[in-house]
Amino acid sequence: MEGTASAPWDIRSCLLWAKRKLSGAGVDEADREAALILAHVLSTDPADVKVRDGVLDGGQRELVISLVEGRARGTPLPYLLCHTWFLDFSLVVHPGVFIPRPETEGLAELALALARDLPPGARVLDMGTGSGALALALARVRGDISVEAVDVSETALRCAWENAHRLGLSGRISFSRSNLFAEVRGRFHLIVSNPPYVPAERIASLQREVSTHEPRVALDGGEGGLEVLKRILREAPGYLEPRGHLLCEIGDGQGGELIRFAKLASNWVELRVERDIAGRERYLLARC
Ligand code: GLN
Numbered sequence: 001m002e003g004t005a006s007a008p009w010d011i012r013s014c015l016l017w018a019k020r021k022l023s024g025a026g027v028d029e030a031d032r033e034a035a036l037i038l039a040h041v042l043s044t045d046p047a048d049v050k051v052r053d054g055v056l057d058g059g060q061r062e063l064v065i066s067l068v069e070g071r072a073r074g075t076p077l078p079y080l081l082c083h084t085w086f087l088d089f090s091l092v093v094h095p096g097v098f099i100p101r102p103e104t105e106g107l108a109e110l111a112l113a114l115a116r117d118l119p120p121g122a123r124v125l126d127m128g129t130g131s132g133a134l135a136l137a138l139a140r141v142r143g144d145i146s147v148e149a150v151d152v153s154e155t156a157l158r159c160a161w162e163n164a165h166r167l168g169l170s171g172r173i174s175f176s177r178s179n180l181f182a183e184v185r186g187r188f189h190l191i192v193s194n195p196p197y198v199p200a201e202r203i204a205s206l207q208r209e210v211s212t213h214e215p216r217v218a219l220d221g222g223e224g225g226l227e228v229l230k231r232i233l234r235e236a237p238g239y240l241e242p243r244g245h246l247l248c249e250i251g252d253g254q255g256g257e258l259i260r261f262a263k264l265a266s267n268w269v270e271l272r273v274e275r276d277i278a279g280r281e282r283y284l285l286a287r288c
Pocket of ligand 1: 101103196197198210218219220
């Protein structure tokens with residue numbers, strides 16, 4: 001295969017080779033991703049790879065080549081490594097499951113702050129759990145609350161359950177299949193969600209690896225991007241305890257219309273948009 005024979009055996013040269021191949025293929029963070037690949041193959045961390053001397057064995061070199069080639073063809077790195085990080089814990093992610101984003105860590109932090117004030121036994125719902133990131137973040141810190149996680153995708157639910165199992169949290173979260181609230185029963189103190197909110201007409205213009213590899217059901221918010229968020233805002237009051245919170249991830253510029261819609265749809269006592277660390281509108285907080 002083109003360029004394969006040139007893959008060097010020593011770690012430093014191999015890192016450089018991987019970086020060049022990735023950046024030549026248009027990967028934005030070629031440096032970081034090359035280090036992640038070498039770190040994965042050597043079972044160490046990326047910082048260590050950069051200062052490490054030594055040579056790869058035959059199997060390791062083959063693996064580096066196949067990962068670099070897969071990535072250069074556009075497959076997101078977490079799918080190749082079957083792994084990503086969320087907050088301070090490691091998550092398994094498989095093709096067909098939405099890869100958690102850094103901005104959703106901000107949503108998790110807001111959810112954790114709200115969860116701190118919940119009474120023991122409180123019920124929390126993660127709507128559209130994907131890999132389970134938000135449900136797991138909550139169950140890890142509050143062993144005394146009941147976390148339920150739903151998703152329309154069986155593939156996502158299997159992955160979320162696998163993550164819960166690996167983190168020793170499978171007994172603390174109940175997973176079930178539901179198209180939004182269709183199969184959800186009872187009321188919750190907190191509902192968190194990172195629903196699809198990308199306008200359908202913009203999906204094709206997302207980065208190639210997102211639009212061609214990640215599940216459309218986790219991204220596509222319909223025409224204008226607000227269809228799912230509006231359904232959640234309309235239906236959530238029927239599933240919240242008095243003074244319960246709804247916390248959703250949203251897209252930049254969607255806050256104003258969502259707040260206008262929410263005010264018409266229900267009697268929320270509090271409605272607020274928060275920004276992410278890049279200063280973009282990213283989180284909608286509603287309290288009934
Ligand atoms: N932030 C995601 C992206 O841009 C979109 C996530 C979502 O629709 N929930 O890829």
